[in-house]
Amino acid sequence: MIVLRAWLTARTWRELGYLLTGVLVAAPTFALGLLSIVAVGSSTVPLGLPILAGVLAVARLTPRWFRGHARYFLGRSWDDPPPLPAGTLWRRSLALFRDAAAWRALGYCLARWPLTVAGAYPAALALVVGPAAVTYPLWWFAVPADLGAFDTDSWARTWLVALEAAATLLVVPWWMRLIVWTDGLLVRALLQPSRSQRRIAELEAGRTALRADAAALLRRIERDLHDGTQARLVTLGVALSRIEHRSTEEAVRTLAADARGTVTEALAELRDIVRGMHPPALDDGLDVALTTLAGRSAVPAEVTVALDARPPDATASALYFAVAELLTNVARHAHAGRVRIDLRTDGSRLRLTVTDDGRGGARIDSTGTGLAGLARRASALDGALTVDSPPGGPTTVTMTLPVEA
Known part of the structure; x- marks a missing residue:
């Protein structure tokens, strides 16, 4: 039938x-x-x-x-x-x-x-x-x-x-x-x-979501520290300053001055922590943030930024801290007189190139330079870090990251 x-x-x-x-x-x-x-x-x-x-x-x-x-x-x-x-x-x-x-x-x-x-x-x-x-x-x-x-x-x-x-x-x-x-x-x-390909895709999607969540969490913590803890420390510092200037007893004034100094140091440390989590300059774009970094560099630095679009927060943070680390390395080890920072879109990748005219000899596996950490951070974002640093220089460090991390 x-x-x-x-x-x-x-x-x-x-x-x-x-x-x-x-x-x-x-x-x-x-x-x-x-x-x-x-x-x-x-x-x-x-x-x-x-x-x-x-x-x-x-x-x-x-x-x-x-x-x-x-x-x-x-x-x-x-x-x-x-x-x-x-x-x-x-x-x-x-x-x-x-x-x-x-x-x-x-x-x-x-x-x-x-x-x-x-x-x-x-x-x-x-x-x-x-x-x-x-x-x-x-x-x-x-x-x-x-x-x-x-x-x-x-x-x-x-x-x-x-x-x-x-x-x-x-x-x-x-x-x-x-x-x-x-x-x-x-x-x-x-x-x-295949099952393995589906699993890899799921893991990549999960990693992307975790990176986005981590970036959002850092932004929220940075906001809370800035608007909450930092504001209370400033208020406390102002109150201690008033006590110091209005008190008629020397011992009280000395104690208030010491406490105010401690509050000032705590504020400085808190700002460093906040800057380490999410540099405020990144809110204005990578070009502004990198220009700010170059302006604080001990070695004169020239910045060129040519991006088609604003990168994701995790990528922008990685690029910012990479430049900060490399500028610190140049100042400490390279004996360079000039640094060039170039960031541009190259197809579906972002390419960061930092070149100095120092003595060269830098290696990713060298101790104390932080290049190995930068390579791990680039790898975590599906990118890569290469170093071209012959003895006598110049040194060129290139980091490539996907546009969409």
Whole structure:
């Protein structure tokens, strides 16, 4: 009975719609796959590899194209592949050739259209020809002998045609089901991110959320210290100053003066703590903050900032403290006469370059320079730190961070 009721189920008609429209959906991606074969065959030609890189870049987008179609007819869905590493166009192009997700998506582009045609063609043929063939014994008499639709020369043979058509109509829904099931296997194998990729994506999203929460928490603590604790210390200092000036007893004045000095030192320490958590100058932008740092530097410093947009708080903080640490290193160890600070947007990365004309010899693994800490901070934000410091100088420290941390 299940076999007989197959055409009466919504699933059969959804799968039929999926296969018939899938022929059109998969045709351009199949052409993309054929183009990749041509590109691989002509990889020795200068245009071959660039074409293949472009094909792979488009293939990475096809899971989204197929997902909309599958969700509409079958209710299927899956995640996008993990993003490529940020960087220059050359770096991203090289990453494409090593990207398993792009190659798997390209494989699905090649397999989907032939598979869909294998399911859609019999289904369409059965729908168009099947009802006529099943009822052939009823209208065979109305067709002239020389125009026989199914090449039969007797009414008895029309029943054989009708039986074959009926069997085909019974089998086609299950054939479609097999094709759609095979397509689902290919989707899981080629388009859906693996368990490890999904886990990595979840961890990256969690890390981004934690960084945002940490930045917000630091801003809140900085605000509370500035508006609360610092204001109370200032009030206490003013009260002690009044006691010192109005008291007629020397011992009281001396005690008030000592207490006021302690309050002043506490305020200075509190300001240093607040500045270490979130420098107030960052509220006015990185260009202002770095210019302020350069103005306080013991070594004359020149600042150039060319950013397309304001970076996230965590990234801005990392860049600010990196410049502060590097300026301190230059003043203590480099014996330099000049420092150049350059911060600019380089594609999807922010590139900070600090160059001094000192004696050189700096290394990330050197003790006491803080470069190892800067490298760890850059790595935590999916960035990198490099040091070029030959003996005799100059020293160039470059930190790159993603624009969207």
